[in-house]
Amino acid sequence: MPETPDVHYSFLGPAGTFTEAALAQVPEAQGLPWRAVNNVGEAFADVVSGRSVAAMIAIENSVDGGVSATQDALASVPNLRIIGEYLVPVNFVLVARPGTALEDVKIVNAHPVAYAQCRSWLEGTLPKHGHIPSSSNVAAAAALFEPGPADAAVAPPGIEKHHDLVVLARNIGDNPNAVTRFVLVGRTTVIPAPTGADKTSVIVELPEDRAGALLDMLEQFATRGVNLSLIQSRPIGDAMGRYRFVIDADGHIFDERVADALLGLRRFSPKVLFLGSYPRADKQPNVFTSRYNDEVFIEARDWLRGLISGEPGA
Amino acid sequence: MPETPDVHYSFLGPAGTFTEAALAQVPEAQGLPWRAVNNVGEAFADVVSGRSVAAMIAIENSVDGGVSATQDALASVPNLRIIGEYLVPVNFVLVARPGTALEDVKIVNAHPVAYAQCRSWLEGTLPKHGHIPSSSNVAAAAALFEPGPADAAVAPPGIEKHHDLVVLARNIGDNPNAVTRFVLVGRTTVIPAPTGADKTSVIVELPEDRAGALLDMLEQFATRGVNLSLIQSRPIGDAMGRYRFVIDADGHIFDERVADALLGLRRFSPKVLFLGSYPRADKQPNVFTSRYNDEVFIEARDWLRGLISGEPGA
């Protein structure tokens, strides 16, 4: 029986995580084998080695912010490309072993990000509770069946279908609109075609520690009418005060204004990492003023070419 | 014996953490009682309620970046002020119960941030190890004496003085220059006098979701020659794509150029939170070109006043 190693999709497991829910949104991944991995490094190693076509990873949460581990891994692992973006509403339940009542709960297992998102509810409802951090939302629930002091866990809705657990409370997240943004990361260098509702992601290291360098970088986008939906600083790591920036720009590298901004960015800093152009999860068409239309760029190029080649009347 | 509740200093405990080491740098705190707390919320509650004079909290790590919980708490808890900044070099040891050899280690307790900073060493030395997250660096070591599968822990140097542990390896952090930046937070509204080597911290919400708003904000600093040492985006939390920015600017609110930048910032956005002006930990004098001297601002104001009051020759 032949192996088909490169049709796997990797995701941060175990089954039941929000990451799996994100992967379930990918039509191409349906019917193919999925691989649950333990961390983002493992997910990217699967992609780089060819064990998987692509990996789904969380990159930002609307309440907790950017996922540092993902951003730093994207900055350091070469030959990766973001090929898709997905949104998953995030909510939580409090679960326990059968027979446990809410008023009995003293120690709660929770992944630190989940814990942060439920803190108000937990502090209001269980003012004296203690917290034990878990490595994933599903692991928090699963650990209730292992030795340990915890008597409840913060977990994703539906966890009770996979484990013999009762739900003590639903919708315990502090923000009912919380959402996590995931990206599908592959090693392909063929850029998906523009859809008119695209994002382009880059990581840029400021060229030097001078006043105004960040301003100069942002002007590369602003002077081409390119809006940014994310700008996040991350330490380069070699010294306090040195940063790279993770940037999501509206538009596609095949859009003239985006390509021109990328040119300006590359000239500004030799350390620009292009992470990909891909359809936006929210499918909102990119908006920009008409002076940044493709036609305007093409016309200007034709004009310049005419001048340089000595066409009369140019 | 009378209580003196308001001379306590709070810090993220337990004893032995890097936060305690930061508090040990504060001359005013020596000889007074210290209170170990479990999280930043508790630390700030101590300050707001008057139980403590001030609290020491980590705000940024040179490898791992900004401490989100601290930044978000500063944005939401009113009446706090940063009154000092401290740097603590960060390194780690791998410790175990006596009798454990390095080659025996299979499961490692570690606070997630510490784990991230030692990952290269751990993956190189113990390629098959597993990780159990802990709630603090000291708790990771202490948990070795409780039931559980771990046979080693990532912990701060010196932990062996407090616990019956052996050091299996020293300096296991991936970056030998790693440093964590702490701030001392009080409720005082009297601003410390300028020293010539100061920082000013603010949190600014962009006024609207328009292209160039971030650029406009940064120009408030750049047009007054004020350099930024930190700019970090944090989600406001109400919807994906809405951010506030945590900013550290060189200089003191009593410096004319900084005061003028703050005025510009406040006009730009009604949601500006002033976190304080305080001496820099690195004691590096603020550098700026002479066209932004206090005298230049004062002279211009005198000139304008002369014009408005109708002085001849103005």
Added chain:
Amino acid sequence: MPETPDVHYSFLGPAGTFTEAALAQVPEAQGLPWRAVNNVGEAFADVVSGRSVAAMIAIENSVDGGVSATQDALASVPNLRIIGEYLVPVNFVLVARPGTALEDVKIVNAHPVAYAQCRSWLEGTLPKHGHIPSSSNVAAAAALFEPGPADAAVAPPGIEKHHDLVVLARNIGDNPNAVTRFVLVGRTTVIPAPTGADKTSVIVELPEDRAGALLDMLEQFATRGVNLSLIQSRPIGDAMGRYRFVIDADGHIFDERVADALLGLRRFSPKVLFLGSYPRADKQPNVFTSRYNDEVFIEARDWLRGLISGEPGA
């Protein structure tokens, strides 16, 4: 009978010029003696010496541009202030001594600016004509009664009421909407009250010959939402490539945003000459976005003052 020397108004004569028409628009000047002068230097000398209250001078023509002599004199004569602005539509007639027919005209007297504005008509109608420059539009006509080769003159409409001349053609200006802008210049330092439809004029010398200095100067206005209706470079005169800029900004020095822009300008360049704030001739109300309202500036100042004085809750 007592002299009242300081109630004179000076204007570039002789009677019948457009400058006199501009002065006729000034209510305060009606019924007082007017003094016709020969050039802008004489006009300003009248004002500085106190021989006149104010002088009316042309500063810009919609077809021919800025009047260099006026701009340079404003830059070099101290203690002057623009106190009003006036617009005069500019048109021309071709006049001759009685008995001259249009087809007889060979040589035309004309002030150089007037000649430039009628050139198309003259070249179309009298293709072989010659031109003799005159020192004013009225002098061009008057010279027809002195010895000389000219048989026609370009002159202002109405000239035939003062001289025994016939009009050969009317409306010979190439641009039917041509208009000249005049300013009334006094030595008063009391600034006229804001009307909501004001201009502020300054002359600014760029501080050094570096790339981007002009950009920095313009940002002083742009970052306060102050629109410019005129920006004109004039040589400083000491070397090729060194310029000062004559600027008309929308708004009044008593408007917070204008005052703040002036402060920024003065800090940017020690060579800023304030020429005055005065009502616009076109009476169009100044338009600006609400984020630059006076209230926004005042609120920000109160906020900063609260911070500095240690008010709780600021």
Added chain:
Amino acid sequence: MPETPDVHYSFLGPAGTFTEAALAQVPEAQGLPWRAVNNVGEAFADVVSGRSVAAMIAIENSVDGGVSATQDALASVPNLRIIGEYLVPVNFVLVARPGTALEDVKIVNAHPVAYAQCRSWLEGTLPKHGHIPSSSNVAAAAALFEPGPADAAVAPPGIEKHHDLVVLARNIGDNPNAVTRFVLVGRTTVIPAPTGADKTSVIVELPEDRAGALLDMLEQFATRGVNLSLIQSRPIGDAMGRYRFVIDADGHIFDERVADALLGLRRFSPKVLFLGSYPRADKQPNVFTSRYNDEVFIEARDWLRGLISGEPGA
């Protein structure tokens, strides 16, 4: 005898003007016939019609500023290109018919620009003199032999070699360093090769009457490190307050940074007129920071091309 109409060079005559001195600096023009013309319109008509290879015209004086007639003609006559730049030091003598003493002088013939440049000397030496404007510096002197009231003329040095005149005073210009800048204008569209010490001239109409449009235009140059040596506003002429800008930028259209700035300019405004790239008269090499080198632009383009074509590792 065959005609060679297109090897003429036109200049603003008559012989003896500074314009002729500028043309004398052009090696290619030596030994060929020169044509003295009466005004800039005639000069450009010679070029457009092919009667002359090129025309020498004054474009700026270090004391008096831009020559409006030249700038406006360049903006309106199509198919012209500046192909060279020349500097001529400008000084003046006061001349009279033999037998006239300085103290006898009452009326002075002078071209208005020359008169402006000698005003201080004239007012100091001949406080009661009158002024009659002339159409050129040479015509001012020549007119002393025609009927008229003048008894002296302001003229270029050397005029006494062409006319029977005596020099009453030398170096009467107020600024001993005064210089006039001339351009040689042809109809060729083949751009002279870059020399490393080049200028590029354009005329740009602002796209709309909005705050900040001028700032946006200047940023097209600043963001590519292109310095400007001239920026001069000229009225478009259709309404007060509408301007075009005459701009001299350092560098050559074949320099990547200049070409990219021109592209940005064209996208910014559809009304950009390229007047030419040509060697600077002062032969000062263009200076710019290395981040705007041609290589940086080429490398960025290669990088972008690699990304778009899907090269691995790009």
